[in-house]
Amino acid sequence: MSKETKVADESGVDKGLVAMFLKMSPEERLRANDDAFRTILELRDAYRRQKADGRRPE
Amino acid sequence: MPTGGRKPTGAGLSEVLVGLLEAGVDFILVGGLAAVIQGAPVTTMDVDIVHSQSPENIARLLAFLKSVEAVHRRFDDKLIELKEEDLSGKGHVLLTTGIGAIDVLAVIEGGRSYEDLLEHTVDIDFRGHTLRVLDLKTLIELKKTSTDPKDKQRLLVLRETLRQLEEKYGRGEDKEDSEDE
Secondary structure: OOOOOOOEOOOOOEHHHHHHHHOOOHHHHHHHHHHHHHHHHHHHHHHHHHHHHHHOOO | OOOOOOOOOOOOHHHHHHHHHHOOOOEEEEHHHHHHHOOOOOOOOEEEEEEOOOHHHHHHHHHHHHHOOOEEOOOOOOOOEOOHHHHHOOOEEEEEOOOOEEEEEOEEHHHEEHHHHHHHEEEEEEOOEEEEEEOHHHHHHHHHOOOOHHHHHHHHHHHHHHHHHHHHHOOOOOOOOOOOO
């Protein structure tokens, strides 16, 4: 999202993101968190693998 | 065999909730996931619950946790299995399981127990079960006293979520009592 379209107040809270999340049902919100959770694990794994590969002697 | 430092599978935290509900455990969902369910756009990596400490409930909770191979969450790989007395004490029990991390809390800020928090919950229909969730107003009250920088940042998001909810549905029981910033 570009800086021009992001609606945040002086506290830094993204009001648009809050509004978007409030339009979802509780089940959809849980699914969104589960998706984020899985994505974070996948990215952490990828990062760990990349670091491990970098340490291996050629 | 699980280890205290193992990483969770990608099952997702919803599965932890479903497991607890299907096992008939009496609990209140608190923490980040409680905020997520009520509309706060935050991400959390564990399930935080406050459980009823009746002997029957502790037995149900222990059986469920053992079924998902719960062990104490640790920095190292030392395996410390869960015991019944862990769940009947007054402390926080931080666990890793085969389906995700779960924090089992006897009491939260101010020494508030399951019974103390019951009147501050909302019931959510979730996959054929009723999920008891600590309401947003109380979550905000708890975060106000926290000194954790992560909580302070999250507090701003929770307040904005409550503000938008009040704007949409009016200032009902979820109204924050004081604006003491």
